[in-house]
Amino acid sequence: MSSGGQAMAAPKLAPPPRLSLPIVVGIIIVLGVAAAWAWPPFARWPSEWAIPFRAWVTEGFVWFSAAAKPVTRILSWLLSWPLWFSEALLFRGFPALSLPPLPWVAIVGGVAILGHWAGGRGLAIFCGLAAFYLAIFGLWQDSMQTLSIVLVTVPLAAALGLALGLWATRNTRVERILNSVFDVMQATPHMAYLGPVVILFGFGQVPAMLATFAFALPPMARCTILGLRTVPPDILEAGRMAGCTPRQLLWKVEIPAAEKTLMLGLNQVVMQTLAMVVIASLVGASGLGQKLLFSLQQLQIGKAVEQGVAITLIAIVLDRLTQAYMAKVPSHTDPKNGFTARHPHISLFVLLLAASVAAAGFSHGFAVLPKEMTLSYGGPINNAVRWISKELFPYIKPARDALTIWLMLPLRNFYLWLPWPVMLGVLAAIGYHLSGWRLALLPVCLFGFMMLAGFWEPLMLTIYLVTGATILCVIIGIPIGIWAAHSPRVAHVTKGVCDTLQTFPSFIYLIPVIMLFQTSDVSNVIAMLAYATVPAIRYTYLGLLRVPSATLDAAVASGATPWQRLRKVELPIAFPEILLGFNQTIMMALAMVAITALIGSRDLGQEIYKALPGADTGRGLLAGLGIAFIGITADRLIGAWAMQRKRQLGMA
Incomplete structure (x- = not known):
């Protein structure tokens, strides 16, 4: 005790030095190797000690499949209708109505017109030639089968992804849960989606579409969250000052301001859908993926290259079209003009469709390109x-x-x-x-x-x-x-x-x-x-x-x-x-x-x-x-x- 009555402060001890990472790793390696040498289960976990999670999961899915069969049947039935319509429009036709599918000439020309509307002459030529490749090399029906799944799956995945993204931006807890789920979904390989779908829905086009839908969903939801989170605060404030209700603020301010990011999400949905459609051929999806898989298994490299180029061209066309639309500057026309002046591309496609249908009535080659006119470089x-x-x-x-x-x-x-x-x-x-x-x-x-x-x-x-x-x-x-x-x-x-x-x-x-x-x-x-x-x-x-x-x-x-x-x-x-x-x-x-x-x-x-x-x-x-x-x-x-x-x- 000092004269002032105060105790002397004890000397402050320095914290023990922290071991560097290499030293810690070295110690772990030495101890781990020694333990494995002393007791074999530390080297290899015995198979008889494995917990049968695999059997439990399989049995759980079998039970759930039986319990949910009425729901899965209804869902399959509902999804089969838009898929049936898409296939009928592109390659099957409507036999009950005695109506043929769209002529291949109309689809090739329509793709070129769409390319011109989105990106100009260069994109129109590329899109038209890519579509013509599918016809001239005898891959038309297979390509249309693949494209029909894409055309049905993309709107569904984009719509649900947008809805989930909107929900997440309004609820922080939902956003945390969805981000964790999406982390697992996006890190899980394509093929792992097929097993649960097979148990619940069997094999075929609709199960393939559902697996594709699940795989393509996360990018749209994440881009929606990112786009809405990055809308500048001054734009939101201007919308509120203009008297917008929450719904008006969302649809007339936030979504238009986030359009570029949302279109990026749509682009990713398209690409993920096409990638998954090919892999979904393993569960019975007909089309290019099924043919490509067969060619690879048979080591028919020439045919595989033809089919692979077709898949690649479809992917590039869809990618370029969405990117061109993202960069497209909106154009304004005088509302007093006629329909043809205001919508020249739609008018041109209608004219092409009418001409191709009429020509197909005289010559079947305008409806379906004859096999003897197709080429092959296999x-x-x-x-x-x-x-x-x-x-x-x-x-x-x-x-x-x-x-x-x-x-x-x-x-x-x-x-x-x-x-x-x-x-x-x-x-x-x-x-x-x-x-x-x-x-x-x-x-x-x-x-x-x-x-x-x-x-x-x-x-x-x-x-x-x-x-x-x-x-x-x-x-x-x-x-x-x-x-x-x-x-x-x-x-x-x-x-x-x-x-x-x-x-x-x-x-x-x-x-x-x-x-x-x-x-x-x-x-x-x-x-x-x-x-x-x-x-x-x-x-x-x-x-x-x-x-x-x-x-x-x-x-x-x-x-x-x-x-x-x-x-x-x-x-x-x-x-x-x-x-x-x-x-x-x-x-x-x-x-x-x-x-x-x-x-x-x-x-x-x-x-x-x-x-x-x-x-x-x-x-x-x-x-x-x-x-x-x-x-x-x-x-x-x-x-x-x-x-x-x-x-x-x-x-x-």
């Missing part, structure tokens, strides 16, 4: 494939084998050897280092569930394939993105190539892979590579473009060489954006996992594919959730890393 492609197999494969094989020996096999053996406590512990340590306990527990819970369900080995094989593809995507994509950011000419070419690659349905990438690499793990990775490199290129390019010019000028003034400027200034600042591209690359590689199962694998995608014939919903759904869990874990970890880097750079 034969030369088959000859080319045989030539490639004979002449080029001896040169391709060493590269494939080297990639297998030096990258794929070491990765596969590593992931299959890795004890599960090490995998879960390392992911938890990384999550805790980046964002705390909540992120640390996420991979433990998700991957731990897959282990308890008996899916650990397929999970590791999936991670192995995605890791191999991601490594190659980064090695290729980042340098191309850097090159494009420093060369406008390269950027122009690169953006065109990326736009085209992203328009292709994922099935298409299997064709050149089978031609060049046959079937192997390397083939799966190369297919993922072609599909998933685009985000690595785009985000690297955008990240470097967004580096402040003042920062670059300061680096130049300090005497930095171009290489020093890139390595010490541009790449560090662009790193958070590059990480987002890395994240999207993983997501797109995961999306291809179920597709590449068609050419052979032992991963979760193969589990989904094997579950379809026997309607083993539990197997397919849990495998799909496993792929989604990988995507969610990667998304959260990489997102947290990007945010940490932004804070370190003072950007957040």
